[in-house]
Structures are given as C-alpha cells and as structure tokens.
Amino acid sequence: MRPRRSRLTFGAALLAVLSLLLTLPGTAGATDADAPPRGSAYLGMGVIAHDGQGGLPPGTRNAQTEGVDVSSHQGNVDWPALWNSGVKWAYVKATEGTYYKNPYFPQQYNGSYDIGMVRGTYHFATPDTTTGAAQADYFVNNGGGWTPDGRTLPGALDIEWNPYGDACYGKTPSAMVAWIRDFLNRYKARTGRDAVIYTATSWWVQCTGDHAGFGASNPLWIARYNTTPGTLPAGWAVQTMWQYTSSGPIVGDHNRFNGAYDRVVALATG
Known part of the structure; x- marks a missing residue:
C-alpha cells in the first residue's frame, strides 16, 4: 500500500x-x-511593458513644440496650468471601438481650446470587435470630426497593443493592414483629412509586418519613452509627433511636435 x-x-x-x-x-x-475593463485603454498603455522606459529628453529644443494627450484617466484637466507650463497643443481621447465614449470629453476638448491650444481627438482601435470603417464612423460621430478653423488637428488612430487580449487582436499582418486602411479611408471620406497614426515601432513591426504603405499620406505619432524617437516604422522618414514620456508634469503623457508652433497650426489648417 x-x-x-x-x-x-x-x-x-x-x-x-x-x-x-x-x-x-x-x-x-x-x-x-x-484584462482591464473595456473603455479603459489610452495612448501608450503598453509602451513601458513592451518597450521599456529610458531617461527623459534633456530639455525642449527650439524646433519642437510641447503637447499632451489625455483620456478619462486624467479626469478634469487643469488646462491653465498646462498652458502656463508651455504646452500648446493637445489630443483628447474621444472613443474606443464602437462601444465607448470618454465621459470627460467636453471638459477636456473644450477646455484645451478655450485656453488657447490647438487640439484634436483620438480613437483607440479595437480591430477584433468591428470593422475599421464602422469605428471611423463611430469616432467621427462622437467628437472625432475636423473643422478648418486652424485650431483643430486631424483625428488620430491609436493602434497599438491590445490591453484586453492578443497583442495583434488575433489578426495576421495583412489583415491588420487591411483593417487600418479601412479605417483611414472612411475617416478621410468623412472629414477630408488624412488621419494621424499613433503607434510604437515594435508593435507595428510585429502586427503589420512593418508595412510601409501609409507614410506618404498619414502623419506619424510615434510612442517611445526614451531620449530619442528611435527607429521609425517603415514608410516614415521622420515623425510628426513623439510621445516621449508617461510621467510628465501636471498630465503624465507629454509629447513633442517635430516643428515650431506654426507647423502645429499648419497641420491643423490642412
């Protein structure tokens, strides 16, 4: 026994x-x-976990303009404090998938405008839930549109690691490229503008096969928390914007526009 x-x-x-x-x-x-609850995603949610984090840049260069991005995680934002600190542009999360709208959107979007900033909106993509075109429509219908007032930046597509499951949303590189193209085409048809693409190089390489087909038309907003933007995805020789930290003053997510303030206005004007 x-x-x-x-x-x-x-x-x-x-x-x-x-x-x-x-x-x-x-x-x-x-x-x-x-997984976190649906709707809780935000720009750069997976950057530190996947790409790590280096030191902050040594100071704002003359040819760069400081900006921030916000979502419901920031709640009501102190826009006067940001403006006085030198922040001149902002992006606000409007939507996610076809199921979520930022409840703080009015305060964040209107507050940044009222203080004098050039501002735009972004959409957190969930390619495993609905089509790119459906999400572009949802975005435009819920704050993601564009107006030629010189103060409104084109909408941004936040396409990055999936916080709710598989990093590439269960899609092959070719299927992911097709989804992104579907979103971008519908957004341009609705607004007349080419959307900005926000991503990280490591995700782009993994999930699109380092597709080079969007660089000629869509401005790049690169995420890398380090002293330089690093290697960019294929198709882009230079970034338009760079999210360089998630731990900046007042609002954590700080960015640099690759140009002086007049270039920010030029992108808004179209």
Missing part, C-alpha cells in the same frame, strides 16, 4: 502546481478577468 500512497501524494501535488500556474497572469490559462 505504501507505493499507492506515494503516487496519490505526487498526483495531488502535481495538480496543485498546475492549478497555480493556470492562475498566474500572462500564462496560457489566464482569463478575461485579468
């Missing part, structure tokens, strides 16, 4: 170990309960 008791003890221990492994985050047995 002693060998039988040994086998039972070993089997129970093995089952306990397997059960523990299946409950650890990031393992094959992780469940949807490990």
Whole structure:
C-alpha cells in the first residue's frame, strides 16, 4: 500500500502546481478577468511593458513644440496650468471601438481650446470587435470630426497593443493592414483629412509586418519613452509627433511636435 500512497501524494501535488500556474497572469490559462475593463485603454498603455522606459529628453529644443494627450484617466484637466507650463497643443481621447465614449470629453476638448491650444481627438482601435470603417464612423460621430478653423488637428488612430487580449487582436499582418486602411479611408471620406497614426515601432513591426504603405499620406505619432524617437516604422522618414514620456508634469503623457508652433497650426489648417 505504501507505493499507492506515494503516487496519490505526487498526483495531488502535481495538480496543485498546475492549478497555480493556470492562475498566474500572462500564462496560457489566464482569463478575461485579468484584462482591464473595456473603455479603459489610452495612448501608450503598453509602451513601458513592451518597450521599456529610458531617461527623459534633456530639455525642449527650439524646433519642437510641447503637447499632451489625455483620456478619462486624467479626469478634469487643469488646462491653465498646462498652458502656463508651455504646452500648446493637445489630443483628447474621444472613443474606443464602437462601444465607448470618454465621459470627460467636453471638459477636456473644450477646455484645451478655450485656453488657447490647438487640439484634436483620438480613437483607440479595437480591430477584433468591428470593422475599421464602422469605428471611423463611430469616432467621427462622437467628437472625432475636423473643422478648418486652424485650431483643430486631424483625428488620430491609436493602434497599438491590445490591453484586453492578443497583442495583434488575433489578426495576421495583412489583415491588420487591411483593417487600418479601412479605417483611414472612411475617416478621410468623412472629414477630408488624412488621419494621424499613433503607434510604437515594435508593435507595428510585429502586427503589420512593418508595412510601409501609409507614410506618404498619414502623419506619424510615434510612442517611445526614451531620449530619442528611435527607429521609425517603415514608410516614415521622420515623425510628426513623439510621445516621449508617461510621467510628465501636471498630465503624465507629454509629447513633442517635430516643428515650431506654426507647423502645429499648419497641420491643423490642412
């Protein structure tokens, strides 16, 4: 009987170990309960986890203009404080998928405009939920439009790591490129503007195969929390904007426009 008791003890221990492994985050047995709630995503949510974080740049250069991006995570934003600190442009999260609208959108979008900033809106893409065209329509219908007032930047497509599941949303590189193109085409048809693409090089390489087909038409907003923007995705020789930190003053997400203030206005004017 002693060998039988040994086998039972070993089997129970093995089952306990397997059960523990299946409950650890990031393992094959992780469940949807490990993911954040839908709608909580924001620009650069996965940058530090996937690309790490280096030092902050040594100071604003003369040819760059400081900006911020905000979402519901920032709540009501102190726009006067940001303006007085030198921030001159902003992007505000408007929508996600076809199921979420930023509840702080009016205060953030109107507040940045009222203080004097050039501002725009962004959409967090979820390519596994609905088509690109459907999400572009939802975005435009809920704050993502554009007006030729010289103070409104073209909408931005936030396409990056999936905080709710598979990094590439279960799509092959060719399917991902097709989804992005579907969104961009519908956005331009609705607004007359080419949308900005926000992404990180490592995600773009992994999930689009480093597709080079959008660089000629769509401005690049690159995410890299380091001292330089680093290597850019294929198709872009230079970034238009660079999100360089998630721990800046007043509002964490700070950016630099690759040009003086008049170039920010030029992008808004179209």
